[in-house]
Amino acid sequence: MKLLLTSGGVTNPTIRRSLDDMLGKPVSESTALCIPTAMYGHPWVGPGVKAWEFISGRAENPMVDLGWKSVGVLELTALPSIDDERWKPLVLETDVLLVAGGDALYLAHWVRESGLDTLFPQLANTVWVGMSAGSMVMTPRIGREFVGWRPAGDGEVDDTALGLVDFSICPHLAPDGEPGNSRAASEGWAAKLDTPAYAIDDQTAISVVDGEVQVVSEGEWMPFPR
Numbered sequence: 001m002k003l004l005l006t007s008g009g010v011t012n013p014t015i016r017r018s019l020d021d022m023l024g025k026p027v028s029e030s031t032a033l034c035i036p037t038a039m040y041g042h043p044w045v046g047p048g049v050k051a052w053e054f055i056s057g058r059a060e061n062p063m064v065d066l067g068w069k070s071v072g073v074l075e076l077t078a079l080p081s082i083d084d085e086r087w088k089p090l091v092l093e094t095d096v097l098l099v100a101g102g103d104a105l106y107l108a109h110w111v112r113e114s115g116l117d118t119l120f121p122q123l124a125n126t127v128w129v130g131m132s133a134g135s136m137v138m139t140p141r142i143g144r145e146f147v148g149w150r151p152a153g154d155g156e157v158d159d160t161a162l163g164l165v166d167f168s169i170c171p172h173l174a175p176d177g178e179p180g181n182s183r184a185a186s187e188g189w190a191a192k193l194d195t196p197a198y199a200i201d202d203q204t205a206i207s208v209v210d211g212e213v214q215v216v217s218e219g220e221w222m223p224f225p226r
Contacts, residue, residue, distance in 0.1 A: 001123045002209045003164070005135035007171035008202025009061035012218045015205045016066075022127045022209060023095060027067045030095040033074040034064050038099070038133040040077070041106025041149040054100045061202065063098045063131060071098075076107075079114035091119055094126065101132030101171075104142045106149040108161045111137065117162065132171045135206070138164045143189045165208055170199040173220055183222065190224035197224040 002022045010016050023030050036054050039046030050059070055073055057065030064071045072090070074097070079087055091097075099107070111117050128138070136142045140163040147159050170189050174180025181189070186199035198206060203219025215221055 001120060001164070002125070002127045002207075003138060004127060004129045004205055004207055005138060005165075005169060006129065006131055006202075006205040007135070007169075007173070007200045009059075009063045009131045010066060010129070011061050012203055014216050014218045015203075018205060018207050018214075018216045019127065019129065022207070027069075029069055031070045031072075031093070032064065032068045032096040032098050033072045033091065033094050034098040034100070035074050035076060035134070036100045036102075037076040037110050038102030038104065038107035038137070041103030042101075042133070043148075045100075045102050051100075061131070063100075063129060068096070076110040076114040076116060079116070084115070088115075088119060091116070091126075092122060096127045096129060099128065099130045099134030099137070101134055103149045104133035104136040104146060104161055105159070107133055107137045109149075109151065111162060120164070135171065136169050137161050139168045140166060140195050141168050141193055143168060143170070143193060145185075145189050165213070166195060167206075167213070168193050168195050168197040169206065170197065171202075173199040173201040173204075173222065186222060187224075193224075194226070196226045198222065199224070 036051045039051045053059045139161050142159045142161050170186045172180035176182050190197045199222040201219040204217035204221045207214045
């Protein structure tokens with residue numbers, strides 16, 4: 001898969017150009033599926049109005065309202081209850097997966113539980129566009145500060161995500177006093193990890209294509225190499 005890991009979605013022309021390059025064709029000729037699942041695991045954004053805003057393209061930073069040829073919904077929590085042939089061919093033929101923010105560990109759980117992860121090796125040309133938790137889910141660890149949802153009865157604090165990349169992401173980097181994660185908080189978060197990491201603001205994304213990692217930004221970001 002090609003990964004466009006954002007904090008706030010496709011928020012500026014630089015991130016949009018990176019998306020266009022990954023697609024290799026116009027957005028107007030590309031099909032997309034939006035995945036709202038992470039939202040249901042986070043008390044701030046779902047279920048309810050926020051999930052509807054994301055699916056409908058009325059969110060503050062829309063991902064589905066970019067002019068796609070078509071947009072559908074792929075709800076991971078529903079997939080274990082329906083036959084594989086009803087959804088796997090759809091994923092395999094779709095150009096882009098648009099993955100909402102919310103709770104990264106809840107999302108990781110349902111990526112595995114649904115079987116979506118078993119399709120990843122077949123999605124070489126598919127673009128995964130993550131927002132916040134939708135980006136963090138692809139990392140090896142999200143950091144203890146971002147652990148919210150836990151499996152029922154699980155008292156352990158486990159911040160392990162899917163590990164498709166070898167670095168962690170702190171989204172929503174923001175100046176002191178503004179909503180988001182401050183530089184100091186981001187530095188403290190990174191210091192507890194054993195992986196390389198990036199803190200990125202909502203005008204920044206990380207592109208991963210064929211193992212090549214590139215920061216694309218019109219905003220602020222901080223690297224934490226190891």
